[in-house]
Amino acid sequence: MAAIKYWLIKKDSRTKARLGILETPHGAIETPVFMPVGTQATVKAMTPEELKEIGATIILSNTYHLYLRPGHKIIEKAGGLHKFMNWDRAILTDSGGFQVFSLSSLRKITEDGVEFRSHIDGSRHFFTPEKVIEIQNALGADIIMSFDECAPYPADYEYVKKSIEFTIKWAERGKKAHRYTEKQALFGIVQGGTYEDLRRECTQRLVDMDFPGYSIGGLSVGEPKNVMYDMVDLTTENLPEDKPRYLMGVGSPDDLIEGVIRGVDMFDCVLPTRIARNGTVFTSKGKLIVRDAPYAEDFFPLDEECDCYTCKNYSRAYIRHLFKAGEILAARLATLHNLYFLIKLMERIREAIKQDRLLEFKKEFFEKYYGNKEDY
Amino acid sequence: MAAIKYWLIKKDSRTKARLGILETPHGAIETPVFMPVGTQATVKAMTPEELKEIGATIILSNTYHLYLRPGHKIIEKAGGLHKFMNWDRAILTDSGGFQVFSLSSLRKITEDGVEFRSHIDGSRHFFTPEKVIEIQNALGADIIMSFDECAPYPADYEYVKKSIEFTIKWAERGKKAHRYTEKQALFGIVQGGTYEDLRRECTQRLVDMDFPGYSIGGLSVGEPKNVMYDMVDLTTENLPEDKPRYLMGVGSPDDLIEGVIRGVDMFDCVLPTRIARNGTVFTSKGKLIVRDAPYAEDFFPLDEECDCYTCKNYSRAYIRHLFKAGEILAARLATLHNLYFLIKLMERIREAIKQDRLLEFKKEFFEKYYGNKEDY
Ligand SMILES: [Zn+2]
Numbered sequence: 001m002a003a004i005k006y007w008l009i010k011k012d013s014r015t016k017a018r019l020g021i022l023e024t025p026h027g028a029i030e031t032p033v034f035m036p037v038g039t040q041a042t043v044k045a046m047t048p049e050e051l052k053e054i055g056a057t058i059i060l061s062n063t064y065h066l067y068l069r070p071g072h073k074i075i076e077k078a079g080g081l082h083k084f085m086n087w088d089r090a091i092l093t094d095s096g097g098f099q100v101f102s103l104s105s106l107r108k109i110t111e112d113g114v115e116f117r118s119h120i121d122g123s124r125h126f127f128t129p130e131k132v133i134e135i136q137n138a139l140g141a142d143i144i145m146s147f148d149e150c151a152p153y154p155a156d157y158e159y160v161k162k163s164i165e166f167t168i169k170w171a172e173r174g175k176k177a178h179r180y181t182e183k184q185a186l187f188g189i190v191q192g193g194t195y196e197d198l199r200r201e202c203t204q205r206l207v208d209m210d211f212p213g214y215s216i217g218g219l220s221v222g223e224p225k226n227v228m229y230d231m232v233d234l235t236t237e238n239l240p241e242d243k244p245r246y247l248m249g250v251g252s253p254d255d256l257i258e259g260v261i262r263g264v265d266m267f268d269c270v271l272p273t274r275i276a277r278n279g280t281v282f283t284s285k286g287k288l289i290v291r292d293a294p295y296a297e298d299f300f301p302l303d304e305e306c307d308c309y310t311c312k313n314y315s316r317a318y319i320r321h322l323f324k325a326g327e328i329l330a331a332r333l334a335t336l337h338n339l340y341f342l343i344k345l346m347e348r349i350r351e352a353i354k355q356d357r358l359l360e361f362k363k364e365f366f367e368k369y370y371g372n373k374e375d376y
Numbered sequence: 377m378a379a380i381k382y383w384l385i386k387k388d389s390r391t392k393a394r395l396g397i398l399e400t401p402h403g404a405i406e407t408p409v410f411m412p413v414g415t416q417a418t419v420k421a422m423t424p425e426e427l428k429e430i431g432a433t434i435i436l437s438n439t440y441h442l443y444l445r446p447g448h449k450i451i452e453k454a455g456g457l458h459k460f461m462n463w464d465r466a467i468l469t470d471s472g473g474f475q476v477f478s479l480s481s482l483r484k485i486t487e488d489g490v491e492f493r494s495h496i497d498g499s500r501h502f503f504t505p506e507k508v509i510e511i512q513n514a515l516g517a518d519i520i521m522s523f524d525e526c527a528p529y530p531a532d533y534e535y536v537k538k539s540i541e542f543t544i545k546w547a548e549r550g551k552k553a554h555r556y557t558e559k560q561a562l563f564g565i566v567q568g569g570t571y572e573d574l575r576r577e578c579t580q581r582l583v584d585m586d587f588p589g590y591s592i593g594g595l596s597v598g599e600p601k602n603v604m605y606d607m608v609d610l611t612t613e614n615l616p617e618d619k620p621r622y623l624m625g626v627g628s629p630d631d632l633i634e635g636v637i638r639g640v641d642m643f644d645c646v647l648p649t650r651i652a653r654n655g656t657v658f659t660s661k662g663k664l665i666v667r668d669a670p671y672a673e674d675f676f677p678l679d680e681e682c683d684c685y686t687c688k689n690y691s692r693a694y695i696r697h698l699f700k701a702g703e704i705l706a707a708r709l710a711t712l713h714n715l716y717f718l719i720k721l722m723e724r725i726r727e728a729i730k731q732d733r734l735l736e737f738k739k740e741f742f743e744k745y746y747g748n749k750e751d752y
């Protein structure tokens with residue numbers, strides 16, 4: 001039996017948006033879905049119970065980080081990542097590819113894999129496609145990723161062409177190495193930079209391998225928004241309808257809506273938690289920097305339309321005070337609100353697809369979110 | 377009507393320990409009680425709901441800190457400290473005396489008050505006994521403190537003699553300045569360093585002023601433990617039975633038990649929250665530094681006898697990982713456990729007084745807590 005099952009419930013009549021259910025060994029997930037990021041086996045500042053309360057059904061954790069610290073073998077001994085971190089809903093682990101290329105130093109890429117140095121202590125490591133699967137098998141996430149080479153932006157055609165060859169071969173090797181196909185679904189990752197033919201080719205060759213789901217990687221790495229949207233569009237065009245599609249590392253309100261419209265089912269991004277810790281929050285009327293002086297005597301909630309724990313109980317003035325005073329509760333309250341905002345946004349998107357009014361929803365949302373500004 | 381009422385329920389037959397109920401405008405408190413410290417209008421890393429779940433009935437907040445940031449007037453505009461920080465149980469605010477003498481710089485003490493510079497921005501301020509009451513009236517805590525001069529240790533006799541004169545005069549002036557006697561109970565603070573006659577004199581003269589409760593200040597500032605215990609002993613000896621006694625800034629497990637035995641009803645201390653953030657936790661078998669390497673693969677809870685949220689759901693290995701990775705959840709889980717440990721300890725102390733077996737409880741607790749060690 002396969003580890004996951006994807007049920008396509010409804011297609012939007014005017015866009016490529018899809019409503020679905022993704023069944024995993026740790027619960028069913030309504031898609032499109034936003035996955036909070038728990039890089040180091042914790043979604044920063046949150047408990048698992050709080051994540052459940054705000055409606056998170058799946059979180060992402062990072063293979064590269066957990067491999068380096070505490071080490072996948074310790075997590076395996078603990079009974080797997082779910083037990084280690086006290087999270088009994090679904091988990092997706094990434095391939096480590098993006099981190100190896102962006103965080104570590106002295107990386108050396110060969111056909112066999114990547115040699116790199118840890119960003120923590122400079123120690124030397126080697127990731128092969130098999131090793132990355134071995135680590136993810138030990139972690140035990142419900143959905144795992146093939147090792148991939150994430151090309152930078154910009155990158156020339158020959159470089160990207162070579163990187164998709166690596167990515168495709170590594171996907172094949174990872175598929176063979178994967179031991180727990182009944183408990184963990186292995187996704188192939190589509191690379192190809194911003195070259196249409198390479199994207200198409202990579203998509204096609206991965207689809208031929210028949211993965212239980214597909215990730216769209218190598219985007220949101222510096223390319224213009226419209227280029228990213230085009231790449232998403234042509235990738236989903238070539239993906240099978242009966243498999244989930246995951247757009248990696250993307251999660252601004254704009255990108256979530258635009259991604260859904262282009263047929264994406266799953267998203268993750270550190271943005272909501274990262275900006276929260278710096279004192280910036282999403283609101284229905286756009287971003288708000290609650291640290292700023294104008295909020296010192298503002299006794300309204302972060303977002304008057306929000307009914308999260310933070311907004312029901314605390315004022316901007318209090319949260320600003322917490323940030324100025326460097327208090328942990330500041331990060332907690334802002335993080336909870338931002339994640340709730342995106343999870344709620346996905347709920348509203350799903351509802352809009354159900355009612356066949358996604359484009360109307362998009363218009364209403366952006367009119368309010370950006371007000372009279374035209375910067376989107 | 378008075379703001380608080382103290383009911384003496386039972387006296388231990390072999391010690392000076394007392395079981396009581398302290399009624400406040402924000403709920404009844406079983407004493408002896410430990411008060412978690414929320415210096416900057418938040419108990420570090422905790423939400424009010426979590427504090428309630430672990431059984432906190434009263435917390436302490438700091439006048440000096442709140443005056444400097446965000447400012448007492450902002451908190452007054454917010455509707456008072458309870459509303460500002462979303463805490464509907466009792467609050468006690470300190471006098472600012474201890475902080476003015478230990479945190480700020482360039483302090484200049486005169487009979488009228490203290491001039492000092494903020495530890496945040498170096499700005500110049502002046503605290504008079506009236507000003508300190510005005511600030512605390514604005515904050516709106518259930519129990520507030522007279523301005524006092526906390527002498528350092530060691531300090532010569534003449535210095536301490538002068539400091540109790542200031543403290544007594546400031547107590548008189550504060551009492552006159554206090555506006556909300558029906559909503560906020562003003563305690564006098566006993567100073568006197570480690571000089572028995574000065575402690576006695578200060579106690580007697582404050583008792584003559586008839587405060588609704590008394591604080592024992594100027595201890596746990598570097599003097600030997602036995603000297604502190606003696607000072608507590610002779611102070612409570614001279615305090616009226618029908619008023620609560622609060623030993624300021626004291627809260628190790630040893631000091632809580634020894635303080636109760638000497639007739640103290642209320643305690644506060646930053647110790648449990650501070651050491652928690654550094655990775656040290658209380659357990660029934662003594663302190664444990666969970667950051668340390670031996671716990672890397674230790675899948676037991678922090679304390680096997682503890683039934684707090686942390687111990688029910690997380691292993692030492694996971695919490696160690698969180699500390700090594702610098703995650704906020706580390707501080708949350710350790711803080712929650714340490715506060716629960718002390719609050720639970722006070723519950724057990726109250727139960728022991730009820731059963732007239734406090735000395736037996738003390739013996740059992742310390743035997744387990746210190747094992748074969750003899751360092752208490
Ligand atoms: Zn909110």
Ligand SMILES: [Zn+2]
Pocket residue numbers: 678679682683684685686687688713716
């Ligand atoms: Zn515990």
